[in-house]
Every structure is written in structure tokens, then in C-alpha cells.
Amino acid sequence: MSLNKEYIKKNFKQKLTSMFAEDINELNKYQYFEALSSVIKDYISKCVKNTNKYYLKSKQKQVYYFSMEFLIGRLLESNLINLGIRDICKDALSELGINLDEVLQAESDAGLGNGGLGRLAACFLDSMASIGIPGHGCGIRYKYGLFEQKIKNGYQVEVPDNWLKNGYVWETRKSEKSVIVKFGGDVQLINENGKLKAIHQNYEPILAVPYDIPVVGYKNNIVNNLRLWSAETIDKDFDFSSFSNGDYLKAVEYKYSVESITQVLYPDDSTEKGKLLRLKQEYFFVSAGLQSIIRRYEKMKLSLDSLDKYIAIHINDTHPSVAIAELMRILIDEKSMSWDEAWRITTNITAYTNHTILTEALEKWPVDMFKKLLPRIYMIIEEINRRFCAKVFDKFNGDLNKVNKMSIISNNNINMAYLSIVGSHSVNGVAKLHTRILKKQELKDFFEFYPDKFNNKTNGITHRRWLIQSNPKLTDLINELIGEKWIKHPLELKNLEGFSNDKSIQDKFQHVKYQNKINLSNFIKQKYNIDVDPDSIFDVQAKRLHAYKRQVLNILNILDLYNRLIENPNLDIIPRTFIFGAKASPGYFLAKQIIKLINSAADKINNDRSIKDKIKVVFLENYDVSLAQKLIPAADISEQISTASKEASGTGNMKFMMNGAITIATLDGANIEIKDAVGNDNIIIFGLTANEVIDLYKNKNYHSRDIFNSDQRVNKILTQLTNGFLGVSNYEFNSIYDNLLFNNDEYFVLKDFAPYVEAQNRINNLYRDKNKWNKMSILNIANSGVFSSDNTITKYANEIWHINKIDFNNKLLEEN
Numbered sequence: 001m002s003l004n005k006e007y008i009k010k011n012f013k014q015k016l017t018s019m020f021a022e023d024i025n026e027l028n029k030y031q032y033f034e035a036l037s038s039v040i041k042d043y044i045s046k047c048v049k050n051t052n053k054y055y056l057k058s059k060q061k062q063v064y065y066f067s068m069e070f071l072i073g074r075l076l077e078s079n080l081i082n083l084g085i086r087d088i089c090k091d092a093l094s095e096l097g098i099n100l101d102e103v104l105q106a107e108s109d110a111g112l113g114n115g116g117l118g119r120l121a122a123c124f125l126d127s128m129a130s131i132g133i134p135g136h137g138c139g140i141r142y143k144y145g146l147f148e149q150k151i152k153n154g155y156q157v158e159v160p161d162n163w164l165k166n167g168y169v170w171e172t173r174k175s176e177k178s179v180i181v182k183f184g185g186d187v188q189l190i191n192e193n194g195k196l197k198a199i200h201q202n203y204e205p206i207l208a209v210p211y212d213i214p215v216v217g218y219k220n221n222i223v224n225n226l227r228l229w230s231a232e233t234i235d236k237d238f239d240f241s242s243f244s245n246g247d248y249l250k251a252v253e254y255k256y257s258v259e260s261i262t263q264v265l266y267p268d269d270s271t272e273k274g275k276l277l278r279l280k281q282e283y284f285f286v287s288a289g290l291q292s293i294i295r296r297y298e299k300m301k302l303s304l305d306s307l308d309k310y311i312a313i314h315i316n317d318t319h320p321s322v323a324i325a326e327l328m329r330i331l332i333d334e335k336s337m338s339w340d341e342a343w344r345i346t347t348n349i350t351a352y353t354n355h356t357i358l359t360e361a362l363e364k365w366p367v368d369m370f371k372k373l374l375p376r377i378y379m380i381i382e383e384i385n386r387r388f389c390a391k392v393f394d395k396f397n398g399d400l401n402k403v404n405k406m407s408i409i410s411n412n413n414i415n416m417a418y419l420s421i422v423g424s425h426s427v428n429g430v431a432k433l434h435t436r437i438l439k440k441q442e443l444k445d446f447f448e449f450y451p452d453k454f455n456n457k458t459n460g461i462t463h464r465r466w467l468i469q470s471n472p473k474l475t476d477l478i479n480e481l482i483g484e485k486w487i488k489h490p491l492e493l494k495n496l497e498g499f500s501n502d503k504s505i506q507d508k509f510q511h512v513k514y515q516n517k518i519n520l521s522n523f524i525k526q527k528y529n530i531d532v533d534p535d536s537i538f539d540v541q542a543k544r545l546h547a548y549k550r551q552v553l554n555i556l557n558i559l560d561l562y563n564r565l566i567e568n569p570n571l572d573i574i575p576r577t578f579i580f581g582a583k584a585s586p587g588y589f590l591a592k593q594i595i596k597l598i599n600s601a602a603d604k605i606n607n608d609r610s611i612k613d614k615i616k617v618v619f620l621e622n623y624d625v626s627l628a629q630k631l632i633p634a635a636d637i638s639e640q641i642s643t644a645s646k647e648a649s650g651t652g653n654m655k656f657m658m659n660g661a662i663t664i665a666t667l668d669g670a671n672i673e674i675k676d677a678v679g680n681d682n683i684i685i686f687g688l689t690a691n692e693v694i695d696l697y698k699n700k701n702y703h704s705r706d707i708f709n710s711d712q713r714v715n716k717i718l719t720q721l722t723n724g725f726l727g728v729s730n731y732e733f734n735s736i737y738d739n740l741l742f743n744n745d746e747y748f749v750l751k752d753f754a755p756y757v758e759a760q761n762r763i764n765n766l767y768r769d770k771n772k773w774n775k776m777s778i779l780n781i782a783n784s785g786v787f788s789s790d791n792t793i794t795k796y797a798n799e800i801w802h803i804n805k806i807d808f809n810n811k812l813l814e815e816n
């Protein structure tokens with residue numbers, strides 16, 4: 001069956017009728033979206049069936065990517081692109097008088113993630129399917145994703161993200177594949193024929209129901225699976241005795257308490273520790289996922305001894321790390337395997353990625369809480385730790401100090417990063433610098449103990465969503481210049497280099513950027529009634545709000561520039577539009593104040609006629625995947641200004657680069673690798689290096705007040721934060737002020753201020769030379785192919801999972 005225009009038209013019309021029973025003209029865009037998606041999903045379902053049949057028959061090794069977050073965004077357009085039918089659908093709908101682009105906008109984002117870690121999981125799924133790796137996602141079907149952000153009077157206000165309210169066309173509920181997850185209760189060890197056996201009793205059983213979302217590969221007929229689990233009661237929807245006694249509330253209470261497990265995504269809030277519900281979420285999806293993996297494996301009639309030859313499990317940070325103990329439990333308690341054999345298999349199967357070095361973000365669970373919720377799992381972790389500590393003791397000649405430092409359980413806490421390292425065969429960081437810091441500092445003892453486990457896998461992004469989908473004009477231009485081979489082989493983007501000196505081609509790139517800037521300007525005008533000039537430089541910082549990402553540094557430079565313009569309205573600068581997008585965790589007070597600061601500065605600056613629109617500041621609310629797709633193609637400048645050593649990798653940095661923005665960056669995370677790829681001349685680097693930062697912490701010889709006292713500009717701006725200059729109370733920004741001065745500026749904002757201002761001035765001068773700028777932009781695009789997640793995933797597959805790519809098209813042909 002071929003997906004031609006007639007097929008789409010016919011099925012689309014039929015769907016509209018069967019779904020809505022109304023005339024096509026009576027229906028709205030959302031209904032068109034649902035019907036078209038449903039047609040596409042029907043087609044995809046056939047590919048799902050074929051792919052699974054092939055995987056089962058060929059007994060291909062499968063990898064399961066376990067993650068608390070999958071920030072997948074919208075799916076209709078990416079599915080159309082990957083099926084190769086976007087243009088066909090556009091024509092088909094247009095013949096029915098419907099504009100496909102408007103229909104695509106009707107889909108709401110599946111925002112089941114916070115930021116980088118969740119989006120990385122989504123990019124990895126796309127790459128696995130597209131390059132032919134049998135790899136699937138396993139996670140949670142949150143009823144509410146990350147909150148929707150509104151800005152009221154300059155402050156962030158959080159609104160629940162009820163993304164499922166109209167149903168979700170891409171998912172299929174698989175009730176028959178439900179499993180039971182057990183919480184609480186008590187465990188007795190009994191002696192059965194000389195073997196210890198664990199009996200788990202009085203537990204609370206929760207039903208885990210899977211919902212499957214297809215992951216469509218790029219023009220290869222492969223469709224992998226993202227399985228998200230939802231918590232339900234087993235059979236007592238109501239406590240009927242209460243109900244018949246008239247206590248309706250008590251009757252629904254139980255149902256509510258069970259469903260609360262998958263009710264809402266936790267915001268990335270590293271300071272909130274020991275939340276019981278979060279631990280429930282972690283165990284819930286991990287246990288359900290593992291049970292379904294084992295069940296599928298058993299269908300293949302293979303011995304459990306070779307589980308590690310057919311299965312790989314990847315844990316996305318420590319959030320799913322109870323998987324190690326849960327797999328041990330299943331193998332030992334349910335499959336009667338010996339400890340040693342179960343341990344061999346578990347460690348061979350599991351691999352762990354670390355995404356942070358911020359110590360406050362490392363997950364630890366209080367023993368008492370853990371033991372009560374997961375008594376059997378706790379016993380297993382104790383035993384893992386006992387054996388591990390004995391090995392450490394041996395290896396370091398009885399050095400108890402080392403044993404204490406490395407113990408998985410200490411001070412009544414379970415350290416999940418340590419469990420993850422001990423229980424897996426591979427531990428990777430997400431950029432070269434990050435991995436180096438893990439080895440040399442954060443996890444030094446473990447690196448010494450297990451040098452072969454540690455490795456680097458620099459992050460990547462899918463060029464299908466972040467270039468082909470979000471920047472169609474640039475895609476067309478690239479295709480015109482170098483053909484389409486780069487789409488399957490993104491390193492081929494390199495062939496653009498040859499055009500970088502050609503003025504007429506530079507103009508074409510500039511024109512594409514300009515068009516994208518007009519689109520964004522129109523969006524801003526329509527949504528906020530702010531006029532931004534597409535001829536100004538679009539300078540963008542879009543990412544979660546965190547002190548270490550230093551949105552404050554950006555705003556201090558803006559205020560300084562503003563002060564200079566007030567002093568000299570004729571200052572010769574190229575007009576600039578500073579654009580921000582950032583959500584702050586609801587409990588992160590400082591981050592929320594920074595949002596208010598950006599908005600107060602925007603009010604002041606945008607309404608000051610004296611500076612003649614030379615600078616504008618815009619805060620775009622609710623930065624999510626769909627907004628990123630509009631924003632990134634329009635950026636001239638990409639702000640990647642974290643304190644060196646703090647940003648594990650960054651992936652936004654790669655998205656901007658791929659869309660031709662010039663990066664202003666510290667030598668942090670993957671910025672360093674971006675610099676290596678484009679060369680020093682095509683990126684703007686400033687500020688402290690990671691080593692300098694680490695030394696400053698070590699030597700304790702940084703005093704932010706010295707800078708306040710010596711730099712007039714800093715002095716002036718910080719005074720303006722507290723003297724009503726920004727039209728708010730003198731106390732409004734106390735937290736920011738105190739952080740910079742009284743708490744000694746943990747992230748070296750003031751220390752990097754002067755170098756940052758200087759770097760921004762360099763940009764101003766560079767931009768004046770349009771040829772030079774365009775050349776830089778082209779070279780950034782040309783060298784972005786290495787950051788395609790197709791490359792990243794190829795390395796995971798070869799070096800960690802030991803899974804080969806399959807060529808499904810050929811396999812299908814062979815069979816027919």
C-alpha cells in the first residue's frame with residue numbers, strides 16, 4: 001500500500017466522518033489534526049506489527065532506554081517527515097481547502113520532561129529508529145507534564161499542563177499487557193531445601209497499565225516503541241462498603257491515592273530531597289518495564305542465562321537506578337537464579353549515563369523511607385553493598401576510610417549514583433570535559449576502582465527535528481547546494497564549507513535567516529504586541545532557569561549597555577533584540593526572581609524612547625519544544641554562558657549551531673567540542689576555564705565584593721537593582737543582590753562580567769562585516785553534523801550496547 005495523495009484524501013475524509021459525523025466545513029483545526037493523525041497512526045500500526053514480528057523472529061538484541069522523562073513535543077509533523085509524506089499531505093489537505101501548517105499547530109506538546117535530559121531521551125528515540133537500532137523507551141505516562149508558564153506582572157505563574165484532556169491520538173492502551181507492582185509489606189527469608197527464599201507479604205499491589213507510542217524511523221519502515229506506564233487500582237475502583245454506607249469521598253480516596261503515582265512530573269528541583277512519591281514513581285515504572293521485558297524475552301523460548309546477549313538496559317541518570325536491584329530480585333526470587341549468575345547478567349545488561357556534577361543534584365534516599373516502601377529491594381541493595389565494600393576493602397589493603405567513602409549506603413542514605421556505577425558495566429558522561437571531571441574529581445574513587453567502566457559519549461540532537469522540521473527554508477537551501485545525502489549521513493553537511501566564501505551564496509543563507517527572523521517577529525508582535533526589528537541582531541538565551549546557567553550575567557550586560565546608551569544615545573551599536581525563554585522550578589525562589597528581573601529590565605528598556613529602539617528585551621513565556629522550534633532558526637547569537645565546569649554538556653548549544661547561530665560561550669560542556677568543530681574564529685569564547693573555576697573554589701580566594709568595589713559599571717548596575725531604578729520596590733531583587741555580594745557569587749557572575757562585556761563588543765564589530773558573519777554562520781552549519789544524535793547513538797550501540805544496525809528495508813525484501 002503506498003501513501004499517496006489519494007490515499008490520504010480518501011482516508012482523511014472517511015476519518016472525519018467516522019470520528020465527528022459532521023460536514024468537513026463544520027469542523028475545526030483540532031479535529032482535522034485528530035483525523036489526519038489517526039489516518040497516519042493506522043498506517044504506522046502496520047509498520048509496528050512488521051517491525052515487532054521481525055525483531056521477534058530474528059531475535060535481535062534490543063535496548064531499552066529507561067528514563068523518567070521523554071520530552072517528545074509534537075509528533076504529527078515529525079511522523080510525516082520520517083514517513084516521507086509531508087509534501088503529499090500538504091497537497092492532499094490543500095485540495096480540501098485545508099492548510100496543513102495550521103493543522104500541525106493544533107497539536108499540543110507532550111511535555112513529559114524538564115529540559116535537556118528529557119529532550120535527549122526523545123532525540124535518542126528518533127535516532128535509534130532512524131538508523132536501525134532496535135531500541136525502545138520506557139517511562140511514565142504522567143497525567144500532567146511540566147507546568148505551563150504564564151508571566152503575570154513580570155512573575156512566573158504556573159498552570160497545570162493538562163495535556164491529555166482531549167485524549168492523545170498517538171498512544172495505544174495495552175490493558176492486556178498490564179503488570180502488578182508491589183509496594184510496602186514485609187519480607188521473610190525462609191529456608192527451602194537449604195536455599196534462602198524471600199517471601200514478600202502484605203504488600204500493596206498496584207496495576208501498571210502500558211500505553212504505547214510509536215517511534216517512526218526516517219524512511220526505513222522501522223517503528224520502535226515508547227512504552228509509558230500508568231498507575232491504576234487493580235479491581236477496587238471503589239471501596240464498595242464505604243460507597244454503600246454513603247461515604248462517597250472515602251470510596252474514591254483509594255483510587256485517587258493509587259493514581260497519584262503517575263499524576264504529575266516532578267520539576268527539576270535538586271534541593272527537594274526525600275520525596276516518597278518520587279521514589280514510588282521510580283520503582284513503579286522500572287518494575288513494570290522490567291517485568292514486561294522479561295515476559296517478552298520468555299516468549300522467545302530462550303534461556304534466562306543468556307538474557308544479557310539479547311537485552312541491554314540504559315538508565316538515564318540515576319532516576320531509574322532501582323532497576324539494578326529490581327532485576328536482581330526478579331532473577332533470584334522469581335526465576336530462582338543464584339546471586340552470582342543474577343549479578344553477572346544484571347551488570348552486563350545495565351549501563352548508566354551521568355548528567356550532572358552538581359553534588360546537590362545527586363540522588364540519595366533515606367534508608368528508613370526506602371526500606372518501608374521497598375523492603376525486598378532494600379535487602380538486595382544491602383547485599384550488593386556488602387559484597388562491594390568487601391572488594392574495596394581487599395583492593396585498598398583494608399583502607400576503611402576508602403570503604404566508608406565509597407559505600408553505597410552511608411549516613412542513613414542510599415547513594416543512587418554509587419549503586420548505578422557498581423551495578424552496571426558502563427558509566428558515561430555526556431561531554432569530554434564532563435567525563436574528565438567525573439573521572440578526576442566527582443567519581444575519582446570509583447574511576448580508580450573500575451577504570452574500564454568509564455567512558456564519554458558526547459550528547460547529540462536529531463537533525464530531523466532540529467533542522468529539517470524546524471527550519472525548512474534552510475533545509476531547502478542546503479539540499480539545493482549539496483543534495484540530500486546529508487539527511488542520512490549528517491557528516492556530509494561538511495560539504496557546505498566549500499560555499500562559505502561565495503558572496504552570492506552567503507546572501508542566500510542570510511536571506512533564510514532573515515525570513516526566519518521575520519516569522520519570529522510576527523509571532524512576538526501577535527502574542528506580546530512588541531515590535532522587534534528583524535534587522536536587529538537576535539541574541540537568544542533559551543534554557544531552564546538555573547543560577548549556574550547565568551541568565552543574570554546576560555541581564556547585567558544588557559543593563560550595562562542600557563546605561564551606556566542613556567549616557568550616549570548616539571553610541572554606535574548595531575540594534576539588538578535580547579530574547580529569553582526559561583522556566584524556573586516552582587520552588588526555586590532565586591530563579592523566579594531572575595525571571596522578574598528580566599521582565600522588569602524589559603519594561604524599563606522597551607519603554608524608554610530615548611534609546612531609540614537600539615535595544616529591546618523580550619521574555620517569551622512557556623519555553624517548550626514547539627517554541628524552541630520557532631525560536632532557534634531565528635537566532636543570530638546563541639548564549640551558552642554557564643560557569644565553566646557546571647553544564648554537563650548542553651544540547652541547546654548544538655541546536656543553535658546547526659541553525660547557523662554564532663555561539664558566545666564559556667569553555668564548558670559541549671561548547672568546547674563545538675569550538676573544536678568550528679575553529680576558534682567561528683565562535684566567541686570568554687571567561688574562566690573549568691580549571692580556573694575549580695582552583696578558585698579550592699583556594700577560596702575569590703571575593704566578589706572586590707569587583708563591586710573596583711568596577712564602576714558593576715557598582716552602578718547592582719545599585720540600580722536596589723534603588724527603584726527598575727520601577728519596583730527597593731527590596732524586590734534583594735535575593736539576587738545578596739547572592740552576588742553577600743553569598744560571594746557562587747557562579748562567578750561578577751568575575752566573568754568584564755570578559756563577557758568585551759566578548760559582546762567583539763560580536764558587535766564582527767556583525768558589521770556581513771560577509772565575515774555569513775561565512776561564520778555557514779561554517780557553523782557545515783560543522784554541526786558531528787552533533788547529530790545519529791552519531792551519538794552509533795557510539796552507544798557499538799561501544800556500550802553491542803548492538804548492530806539492521807537494514808530493515810532489505811530484510812523485508814528478502815522475506816517477500
Ligand code: 26Q
Pocket residue numbers: 114115116117118120266267268269270272278355356361363430459647648649650651669
Ligand atoms: C531529581 C530529584 C527529584 C526531582 C527532580 C530531579 C531531577 C529532574 C530532572 C533532576 C535533574 C533533572 C534534569 C537534569 C538535566 O536535564 N540535565 C541536563 O542533561 C542534559 C543532557 O545530558 C545536559 O546536556 C545538561 O548539561 C544537563 O544539565
